[in-house]
Amino acid sequence: MSSASDNPVHATSSPTTRWSRANFAEAIQGVQTPLGWTYWDYVMEISVRRAFGRMGVFPRSQLKMPTSVDEKFAAAFFGRPAGNVRTMWLIGEAMPGTSGDAVVEQMFGERRPEGARKKDSAGKRRYPIVAVKLPLCARWAAKTLRPILADQRQWWHQSVIVSPPKDQAAAIALLKRSAEEFIRVGERHASMTLIGQGIAEQIEALAQSAWGSRDRAADLMTGYGSMEETELMGDLWEVAQNQLSLDDFLARHGYHGPDEGNLASTIWREDPKPVQRMIDQYRSASVAHPKAKEAAQIARREATEADLLAALGRGKRSKAKLLLKLGRSLIPMREVGKAGFLHAIDGARCAARVLGDDLVATGFLDARDDVFFLTYAELIAGVSTPQQELVAERKANHAQYQTLDVPQAWTGNPTAEVATPKASDAPVAGVEQITGIGVFGDEEVTGRARVALDPAAVDLEPGDILVCRTTDPSWTPLFLVAEALVIDTGGQMSHGAIVARELGVPCVINTLTGTRDIPDGAHLTVNGTTGVVTIRQTEPA
Template sequence: MSTLVTDPIRGTSEPGRYWTTTNLGEAVPDVMTPMCWSVWGESAELGWLYSMYAFGVLPSSKVVVSPDTNDHGLAVFYGRQALNVDAIRKIMADLPGVNPDDFERDLMGSVRADAPQYKGSLKRLPVILVKAPKALRSTGGELRRKHDEIYAWWLREVYGPSRGQGTPSGRPIERLTEARDRFADVFKTHCVWRFIFQGAQSAITDAAAKAGDPALATQVMSGVGDVNETRMSDDLWRLAHGELGEDEFLRTWGYHGPNEGNPYTVVWREDPSRVHSLARSYASRKSERPRDREERAKQAGKAAEAKLLAATSATQRPVMRWLVARSRNIVRTLQVGKAGYLMTLDGARAAARAFGEEQIAKGNFTDRDDAFFLTVEECVQLDAGQLPGVAEIVAERRRTREVYKAMKLPVAFRGMPEQVAADEPEDDQEKAAADRAAGRTVEFSGAASGGGRVEGRARVVLDASADVELEDGDILVCRFTDPGWAPLMSLADALVIDIGGSASHGAVVARELGIPYVIGTEIGTAALRDGDRILVDGIENVVRVLAPAGDPTSGELTGNAAG
């Protein structure tokens, strides 16, 4: 890269810092552009700090972005976001009732033997005792109100104009900065709710363990009902069966699409062809309707709740009943918050492309998507005629992003991550390949699992926009999921996902659909081949190849689902 062109997405870290791409790798799955990071970076850092302020752990004076990246709760490395595990552990140690080890276990699937132990301070306990209950009471309603206001804005300023229904207000650069401001505002509230969800899930997990049946935790959190992703999948089923029109579907869900957490992508309102393909899959199969799957999962969740209550002492039973009901509402609202911030990202996406078209007319860009290779601040400078050399900046950053896309990062690393070629196998992948070559059983586990057991045909899907049709009995194997994957997930009999944990999007949706899952495998898409017959055992946290692709018993594919 030219010494005159900066690289906003490379990142920096001191050697000992412990980082992970888990969770954020699911929220922003593709390599970020400079604009993606300039929308996410400061907003997400302030959001995490604000959540600690909302609980009373931090004073308002500490809700500022440190000039030292090593102090940040999150940062970017080669275009991927990562969490600063130790920095977050240190602050969370001051939150009563929250164990930093639980945070790391939920995030990573396990706790490091050498994880630093921080002794929480009681200095702010009086403030916490006042603010934390208020956050618990008010945040859910606040998040829903913000979602509804954002949805009205999105319909008026983004969806309508994109479909020839009105004109957005303000100039493109004004709409871009407004969308980022809206993202920052809703994301901070979402962060508060995310930690409330974390605490509720930990409480249910502890209660199930004390009751002598840890599996009850997953079962109790299944089938909470009325979760956005299940509603979206059911609406797609209705679209496929002529019960819903395309415009009505897109007016509700058009901000979704592949890699939707990255503003630099194309969502369904811009290109509904993937919606058409999914609808054809729903129409051609006599698959169970998503709403019916949800209802079955709800019944299983109620049965698990009855078991948990029966194993709880009579004096504690009313509290446990309240906790379970509260936890289910928390799950529903968590997905509402995610929808809210995804709509603001779509607003940034639309404004950036409009800005790009404006700059083509001025001779500064050759492609409207050149805008994504500038930060929002640089776009403001360009709009004011104060950014020289823009063509060189865009060209260099486009080339650099292609280099980063050819790299893969470990799920966890210390300091700057090693630059590894995307096709270079990791140790676990090499073991799986060696086992396969030697005729030994290929088997692995994940960071989280649940939902029972199922055998079926593996469908390895690397691209959410690929034109893939799942058949009855197929198991979806993918790197990550975000809400745009939900319609495909609802056609699968089980899920195997590389990235994620017990609180991840994939786990939430799998529990709503009542299907087995093993998540956070890191190697599933590399260790499995399209067409393998596999066992997904969510009870024992195991994925096992029963028959390789090509074996007569595996049900070999005639095509490749990898996309």
């Protein structure tokens, strides 16, 4: 086995650095291959640093890639990406209108990491700079994100669907271009993510001020309209109604698919069977067009905004109107940015598979997908010698890591144990209730649990409650069929939470153990306000 020092998917941390996998599994799914992680590591670190530089949080000296893993935003351990809690706490401390404690709570569900001291952060010293640069950054990102997405759609369609690369040189060029496209949209996406979290926090505070509770805050952050996932579900609905061809759907949305943030995954343009399965579910369930749900949520938000303004004192209404307007404009931008970088990832995926074919033809690899066990730097430098021995070593690591259970959060270096798989039909004795974060839903919902680890392998019927580890856009077509959602990981600004609010689907997120503790077929009662999920082995009387 490779040692930690030369293993591209297993870092070594100092004993005091706090790490968390929360939210990362939503974007970067599964145990990462060397190519998958080194690509993500490169584009993500640059994107985030440039974003914080543009917001004024980072001085110019911090824009370059750090040499120490403990100074990075993320690292991989046993192939699993994790975020640096202390780094994000320090950033939150330099942001007006929020704090390090609030940022790590929203992003990771964590408290202030041990040893993190306010005097060690930039704190209010950077407030004047951020106060000037942050509004400019928000305006810049909001103005440019949608045009960039439109441009990237054309680039992806031409480079992947119409005219994919035919040789090693063209594939390397596409791989490098995909990284550039990721960074281009990623800088804006990172800006909108943190700014959107700050606005969401302020909207929750408005609800607290008006009604003495944050329970109705979700109704102020729904019905934004024109979400990327609504377009995806609308097009799928049209395929189910024979109003759009499957080929046209894949030409628009084929970059999505199971575990689409994992470079080595097989997505819809490569295997459309999961799409056909969802089309069949749409037909059998007779689901309504997502625009109908969207319209209902818009009306709900507008009524709640009116109630809020009426409940606030006159002196607070101007600020409230501004915050609500900013929420409508900026919070949906997180999903626009995500669609952009997913196009870039699929460009890299296409390039990698072409490179795999080329390297098999030259005898440097034994199988096409062995290319994913080389690193991004190795591939763009050009491969000119046999790689079988190195690939075999890295594949052995990967196989071992897939058998391990890695903690959700830890300090220093994680201790992994061999995972004990749970049979999906075996009841878990003694667990009658789990609790997460209530995302949406003002009434309790009861239905049959469908525990799913793969969106392509679950058949939902009307009234079923979808229980899953995390979600990405490939899951969201199921949201139209599900009665409610119970999700292991995430927070109020996670993908699943945002889309659930937009569609008005009751949702509890960050249960941590839902897919482990809820037997498939059990009857659940989900409270989207309190975050409580009650488990019954048999249908209630």
